[in-house]
Amino acid sequence: MTPLHYIVSLALVAAVVGFKPAPQFSSQNSMPVLPAPDPAVAKDLIPWNRERKLTWEDFLQEPVRGTDAVASTSTSLGLSYQVKNGALTWDITCFFQKKKSWGLLKTDYILQHEQGHFDITELYARQLNKALLDYRFDKRNYKQDLNRIYADVVRAKEAFQELYDSQTDHSRKKGIQRMWTERIEELLEESEPFADYPWI
Secondary structure, three states, rough: OOEEEEEEEEEEEEOOEEOOOOOOOOOOOOOOOOOOOOOHHHHHEEEOOOOEEOOHHHOOOOOOOOOOOOEEEEEEEEEEEEEEEOEEEEEEEEEEEHHHOEOOOOHHHHHHHHHHHHHHHHHHHHHHHHHHHOOOOOOOOOOHHHHHHHHHHHHHHHHHHHHHHHHHHHHOOOHHHHHHHHHHHHHHOHHHOOOOOOOO
């Protein structure tokens, strides 16, 4: 069976505020999905890696001027899956999109905020992996089930990204930004058991 691919990309503006748990979402809502990226553009994507932090050289899009934003980070969380001989397998991707990300005010402080957006997407890649590991395969409904699982995780990710920007005021509130940076690092450590997800 040909794998089904799902991917959602978010362009996220630099900002900073306080920390709250990510809101929960109902699984009843539907969410559109987009095709996975063409392998030919893989060179423009950076997979998340704890040892490989973003640099301003990774932000290749021409900066958008005339707005309050000083930087924008685009990340994507993707899922593809396949059922063969009654067994479900999947691949998860967490990418930084170089040609859709830009920086106007290129400081270490702003870059740290942008790294936070990428790290948050990785947190939800791990949450997606956990949800799939917990899933009990149902051959009659697995397509709907996996679509729902993916959509719920993406909604939660988007809400968490927005909360990050809202509470930090796009990195302007330095004390709250520091709290967020520390909390994101704690969450990465806590979710380490689910970091070894299969990916293309």
